[in-house]
Amino acid sequence: MDEVKQLLQYAFQTNNALTMPISAPGSAGMESVFVNLVEPGDKVIVCQNGVFGGRMQQNVQRCGGQAIMVQDEWGKPIDLNKLREALQANSDVKAVAFVHAETSTGVLNDAKALCQLAKEFDCLTIVDAVTSLGGSELKVDDWQIDAIYSGTQKCLSCVPGLSPVSFSELAIAVIKQRKHPVQSWFLDMDLVMGYWGKGAKRAYHHTAPVNSIYALHESLLILQQEELQPTHARHLKNHLSLKAGLEKLGLEFVVDQDYRLPQLNMVRIPEGVDDADVRNRLLGEFNLEIGAGLGALAGKVWRIGLMGCGSSQKNVDYCVASLNTVLN
Ligand SMILES: *Cc1c(COP(=O)(O)O)cnc(C)c1O
Numbered sequence: 001m002d003e004v005k006q007l008l009q010y011a012f013q014t015n016n017a018l019t020m021p022i023s024a025p026g027s028a029g030m031e032s033v034f035v036n037l038v039e040p041g042d043k044v045i046v047c048q049n050g051v052f053g054g055r056m057q058q059n060v061q062r063c064g065g066q067a068i069m070v071q072d073e074w075g076k077p078i079d080l081n082k083l084r085e086a087l088q089a090n091s092d093v094k095a096v097a098f099v100h101a102e103t104s105t106g107v108l109n110d111a112k113a114l115c116q117l118a119k120e121f122d123c124l125t126i127v128d129a130v131t132s133l134g135g136s137e138l139k140v141d142d143w144q145i146d147a148i149y150s151g152t153q154k155c156l157s158c159v160p161g162l163s164p165v166s167f168s169e170l171a172i173a174v175i176k177q178r179k180h181p182v183q184s185w186f187l188d189m190d191l192v193m194g195y196w197g198k199g200a201k202r203a204y205h206h207t208a209p210v211n212s213i214y215a216l217h218e219s220l221l222i223l224q225q226e227e228l229q230p231t232h233a234r235h236l237k238n239h240l241s242l243k244a245g246l247e248k249l250g251l252e253f254v255v256d257q258d259y260r261l262p263q264l265n266m267v268r269i270p271e272g273v274d275d276a277d278v279r280n281r282l283l284g285e286f287n288l289e290i291g292a293g294l295g296a297l298a299g300k301v302w303r304i305g306l307m308g309c310g311s312s313q314k315n316v317d318y319c320v321a322s323l324n325t326v327l328n
């Protein structure tokens with residue numbers, strides 16, 4: 001457990017003592033962050049530019065908080081000026097929450113700048129890093145992130161079912177000063193810490209999914225061995241290779257290169273091509289699954305993941321060749 005904690009501190013680039021995997025998938029990591037930090041009546045600004053920002057809004061509301069929404073178009077990054085306006089227009093905002101890597105659109109939001117702005121207004125910062133951890137640069141301490149959650153099955157290429165989280169000293173102080181007990185017993189970080197805290201004294205809280213924790217340990221060792229910067233560079237290299245291949249087939253990217261995720265590639269479906277038919281043939285004939293568009297983008301785009309060990313030249317070549325066959 002101590003080794004997993006250390007490896008997660010490396011992956012998140014943090015010294016936070018409260019860094020550990022929640023025993024459930026990314027969505028539970030999200031809940032753990034919100035139920036511990038948001039109390040009834042708290043105001044939280046949620047910046048949304050895709051599906052997963054909407055889940056943050058629901059979490060704030062279910063905690064009895066008030067979610068102040070800053071909306072941006074899906075496929076575009078979060079606008080810093082809009083966040084500044086929302087911070088100026090609302091007093092007593094407790095936290096600013098946003099998704100770092102929007103898996104629904106393939107947009108990388110500028111987490112560093114968003115957190116810096118939130119800190120100018122003395123707000124806590126809450127970040128969804130489910131798709132960014134292991135795929136994009138992420139510096140929890142340098143960027144002043146107070147609470148962050150991720151998943152194991154995206155760029156860590158691990159089994160699903162665990163959610164790495166990290167809380168800053170400031171976040172812990174806020175949790176300790178809560179007026180109401182955390183309504184979730186399972187996700188109450190005060191209790192969970194008794195089990196995951198360092199040293200020999202561990203108080204049983206729940207039965208840990210040890211098999212999955214061994215798997216996470218291994219995937220984090222692989223990340224440490226490749227090192228963060230080369231891992232991110234590999235994701236970028238394979239993205240550029242996929243882009244070149246898809247553009248030869250006449251497919252266009254929706255998201256601008258400046259803020260495009262290398263691990264999630266969203267391309268426009270060409271005129272006259274049947275979305276479901278192509279995806280079904282790829283799956284049936286090539287055992288290759290690509291993602292459909294979500295929300296307003298349904299039927300208009302495909303989302304191609306190149307995450308973790310899935311980000312390889314071999315997979316890029318196979319994807320481009322299979323799409324070429326099906327489209328022609
Ligand atoms: C996948 C994902 C989640 C949810 O994670 P689960 O492990 O499926 O619960 C949350 N946020 C983002 C950005 C995701 O991509």
